[in-house]
Amino acid sequence: MTEEGPGAADGPPSSKPPRLPMLLEAVLSVGTDLGLRATLQQIVDTATALAGARYGALGVLDPERNTITELFTSGLTDTERQRIRGFPDGHAGLLGVLVEEPEPLRCDDLTADPRSSGEPPGHPRMRSFLGAPIRVHREVFGNIYLAEKHTGHFTDTDMALLRVLASQAGSAIGNARLHETAQQRERWIEGAAAVTTALLSGTGATDALMTVAEQARMLADAAAGVILQPTEDGGMEIVTASTLDDPAGLVGTVIEAGAPVLVQLLGGEPVFLNDSATDPRMTTHVRTRFGPSMMLPLQSGGRLIGTLALPRRRGGRPYTAVERLLASQFASQAALALVMADAQYNREQLAVYEDRDRIARDLHDLVVQRLFATEMMLESTRRRAAAPDTDELLTRAVDELDSTIQEVRTAIFALQQPPAEAPATFRGRVLRETRGAAAVLGFQPSVQFTGAVDSLVRQPADAQLLAALRGALAAAHRRTGVSAIEVEVDATARLPDGRASVRLAVADDGRNDDGSRSTTFTWQAPL
The missing domain is CATH 3.30.450.40 (GAF domain)
Structure with a gap:
C-alpha cells in the first residue's frame, strides 16, 4: 500500500x-x-x-x-x-x-x-x-x-x-x-608555535625531543608520542616516549634494518597504519599495544632528524584525512624548530667555549707566569736570608704560591671542559664531583692534583676514589662551621711496601660533634 x-x-x-x-x-x-x-x-x-x-x-x-x-x-x-x-x-x-x-x-x-x-x-x-x-x-x-x-x-x-x-x-x-x-587547525598551529618557543628558549636535546613528543600526543589525542632516530646499522630506535600509561618497554625499542616500514621512514615518507598490531609492516614487540598510528618524518632541508610516531590504543578511532594533514604539517614545523634550536645551542656553546678559551689564555699567559716569577724570586730570597724566622716565612710564602699555581691550573683545565657533557677524564670527573658538592656547600672546594692522574689512575681505583671523595665531602658538609675544603689527589704517592699508589686527602676547617677540629680524611689505593 x-x-x-x-x-x-x-x-x-x-x-x-x-x-x-x-x-x-x-x-x-x-x-x-x-x-x-x-x-x-x-x-x-x-x-x-x-x-x-x-x-x-x-x-x-x-x-x-x-x-x-x-x-x-x-x-x-x-x-x-x-x-x-x-x-x-x-x-x-x-x-x-x-x-x-x-x-x-x-x-x-x-x-x-x-x-x-x-x-x-x-x-x-x-x-x-x-x-x-x-x-x-x-x-x-x-x-x-x-x-x-x-x-x-x-x-x-x-x-x-x-x-x-x-x-x-x-x-x-x-x-x-x-x-x-578550523578549531583543529588552530590547536595544531598553537601547538607548533608553543613547541618552537620552547625549543628556542634553550632546552637540551633530550628535553627538546620530549617537548615535541608530548605536545604532538596531546594534539593528536594519541596514546603515546614517540620519537625514533636512525641507528648506525640502518634501523630506527625509540629514544623518547611521552605517554599517560607506563612507558616501560617503549624507549630503546628498535625497528631492525630491513623492516618494511623503514623503506618509507628512512626515505622521509609518512606511514599511516590502520592497526599497528596486525599491520605486516610492523615488527616490534610493542606494536601489540597500539591500534591506528601515524609515523611522520622529522626532516628539514633534506636532513632526516628522526620520526614522530603517534599511535592510538587498540580499537581507537582511526585518524581522519584532516588529522593526518595537520600532524604532517606539525612534524615539518617541529623538525625546523629542532634544527634551529640545535643551531642556536651550538652558537651559544661556541660563544661559551670562546669565552672560556680567552679566560684560560689570560690565566695562563698572565697570572700563572707572574705567580711563577714571584715564586722564583721568593725562593732566591729565601736562600740568601740568614734569619731562621725569615726563612720560615719565605718557605710558607713559596708553598702558598705553589698551591695557588696548582689551583689556577686546575681552573684552566675546568674552563676547557665542555660544560654540558659528562667528562671523559679522571681529572674531569673529580672536578664534577666537587662542583656538585659546591651547590650544597655554598662554596667551591679547593682541588689540587699531583702527577699525571689521567694516565695513571685507572679502574677500579678511579671508581673507588670517586666514591671515597663523595663520602668525604658529605661528611664535611655534616660538620659545623665548614667554610673551606681542600681536596688533594696525588698520583705519585707510595704505599709502605713501595708500590705506586694514588692518595686522596680531604681537609676542612669545621668542627666535629665533640667540638674538636676536623682531621684530614685520607684514602689510598695501589695503581
Whole structure:
C-alpha cells in the first residue's frame, strides 16, 4: 500500500500529533551545536523520535575504506551496550547494502530478508528497518539506521521524513566539520608555535625531543608520542616516549634494518597504519599495544632528524584525512624548530667555549707566569736570608704560591671542559664531583692534583676514589662551621711496601660533634 500524504497510514489524525510541526522543529534544532560529535548524536536522537522507532544509529563512513568507523546510537541502555560484543563495520547485511548502494532502504522483517546477515552476539532483536544515506557536498558522510517501529513497520511517510532530515543533517554536518576543522587547525598551529618557543628558549636535546613528543600526543589525542632516530646499522630506535600509561618497554625499542616500514621512514615518507598490531609492516614487540598510528618524518632541508610516531590504543578511532594533514604539517614545523634550536645551542656553546678559551689564555699567559716569577724570586730570597724566622716565612710564602699555581691550573683545565657533557677524564670527573658538592656547600672546594692522574689512575681505583671523595665531602658538609675544603689527589704517592699508589686527602676547617677540629680524611689505593 502506498500513501498519499503524511499520516495516511499512520492512524487517524486525532490519535497522534501531526508530524509536520515535529519535522520543522527537528530541522530547526539539528545543527544548533557546532560541535561535530554533539551534532551527530542530536541527528540520530531526532530521527529516532521523529520516526517513532525504538532504536536508532548513525554510522560514520571512512571514505578511503568505505567502512563504518564510528557509530552513534539512540535507544540502547547501558546494559544492552555492554552485551554487544562488537558493532558492525558495514561490510555485511543490510548495512553493507546501504554502504555499497547509498539509497534509502526499508525492510519490514529483517529475519526474512535474504540480504540480512543476522544480529551480532548480544544485540537486541530487531525486525523492521529503515535506513538512509547522509550526503555532505555529494560525499556520503554516513548512514542513519532506524529499527523497531513502534507501530510494527516503517511507512513511506517515515522514509520521506528521513530523507528530509538526512538532507538537513548533511548541511549541519558540513558546517560542524568546517567548524571542527578550523578549531583543529588552530590547536595544531598553537601547538607548533608553543613547541618552537620552547625549543628556542634553550632546552637540551633530550628535553627538546620530549617537548615535541608530548605536545604532538596531546594534539593528536594519541596514546603515546614517540620519537625514533636512525641507528648506525640502518634501523630506527625509540629514544623518547611521552605517554599517560607506563612507558616501560617503549624507549630503546628498535625497528631492525630491513623492516618494511623503514623503506618509507628512512626515505622521509609518512606511514599511516590502520592497526599497528596486525599491520605486516610492523615488527616490534610493542606494536601489540597500539591500534591506528601515524609515523611522520622529522626532516628539514633534506636532513632526516628522526620520526614522530603517534599511535592510538587498540580499537581507537582511526585518524581522519584532516588529522593526518595537520600532524604532517606539525612534524615539518617541529623538525625546523629542532634544527634551529640545535643551531642556536651550538652558537651559544661556541660563544661559551670562546669565552672560556680567552679566560684560560689570560690565566695562563698572565697570572700563572707572574705567580711563577714571584715564586722564583721568593725562593732566591729565601736562600740568601740568614734569619731562621725569615726563612720560615719565605718557605710558607713559596708553598702558598705553589698551591695557588696548582689551583689556577686546575681552573684552566675546568674552563676547557665542555660544560654540558659528562667528562671523559679522571681529572674531569673529580672536578664534577666537587662542583656538585659546591651547590650544597655554598662554596667551591679547593682541588689540587699531583702527577699525571689521567694516565695513571685507572679502574677500579678511579671508581673507588670517586666514591671515597663523595663520602668525604658529605661528611664535611655534616660538620659545623665548614667554610673551606681542600681536596688533594696525588698520583705519585707510595704505599709502605713501595708500590705506586694514588692518595686522596680531604681537609676542612669545621668542627666535629665533640667540638674538636676536623682531621684530614685520607684514602689510598695501589695503581
